[in-house]
């Protein structure tokens with residue numbers, strides 16, 4: 001399951017009603033880490049005010065190592081040197097599991113930290129002055145094929161459409177690929193069918209595992225630049241200033257140490273160097289976002305067709321049901337000559353309420369009509385009513401109730 005996880009709209013402390021509806025199950029959980037006090041997870045009951053949050057939309061292939069990158073990044077902005085970190089537990093925001101090779105014989109050792117699950121999180125890193133909010137999206141190149149990729153990008157766009165603002169769109173890349181995943185092209189085209197050209201300057205590039213290319217963007221950069229110029233979305237800056245080269249290997253090393261795996265002095269030295277380079281890059285990245293990037297406002301500012309589509313889709317169902325009820329009342333009117341009608345009573349629900357697409361609603365007889373009532377399912381980590389995955393749930397902003405009245409409907413009176 002790789003659709004965007006249930007998420008809290010952390011970006012908004014005052015959600016507006018028109019932001020409530022989305023077909024993606026709405027957020028119920030976020031992973032929060034308070035880096036300012038180095039405490040463990042804190043409950044995300046009161047998200048910080050909008051302006052303090054730096055939203056980073058993180059995009060990349062499934063294999064690029066996004067989870068490890070996020071974990072590593074949290075450690076880099078918390079601990080300046082690897083030595084300092086060894087005395088305390090590494091910060092693991094997303095559970096990790098990987099193989100690491102040690103020694104001259106390249107022995108493979110398996111390392112686990114935390115429980116690995118398929119969930120993708122919205123990650124809040126609370127720092128002293130700012131809160132970083134990494135929007136960890138499903139990776140491209142899903143093993144379930146291109147259709148799943150398309151579904152994922154649609155979810156990402158829908159999510160972005162609901163954001164108040166975006167600080168940066170970050171592509172996470174491996175530095176030495178021989179061929180670019182075709183999906184980068186499709187992702188950028190679709191993203192900029194929603195956003196306008198002003199957001200182009202908010203794109204940044206992060207390279208992971210760049211120790212092998214001496215902390216440069218390697219062969220990937222020319223390929224990516226070539227792809228960018230072939231797109232008709234405008235000029236995407238891809239310069240040294242908005243390129244950041246990390247190495248997540250040193251985070252893996254740290255987790256491996258905690259798992260009791262031993263390394264020789266050369267390996268240790270190498271990882272310590274890698275750590276300090278990544279710390280420098282992390283600080284430069286935060287600095288760049290704060291000083292060089294203009295916040296891109298999304299709320300009520302978008303004028304694209306894609307945005308209109310997202311605004312209209314949630315209205316379709318209620319319009320259809322209203323029309324269906326008018327038909328019921330017309331039939332009642334013919335049968336009972338203005339003496340009966342059915343009225344709709346929508347009840348507003350909170351964010352976490354969904355309906356399960358596999359779960360049949362309950363059928364209720366209202367007058368002469370059989371009407372299906374949706375059963376709202378509350379989603380927390382999982383659904384509390386059924387066993388289906390949250391992918392099978394669709395968020396609903398309201399639930400409809402019906403009442404049979406012994407008088408004609410207001411439509412029929414006219």
Ligand SMILES: [Zn+2]
Pocket residue numbers: 355356359377383384385386387388393
């Ligand atoms: Zn359910």
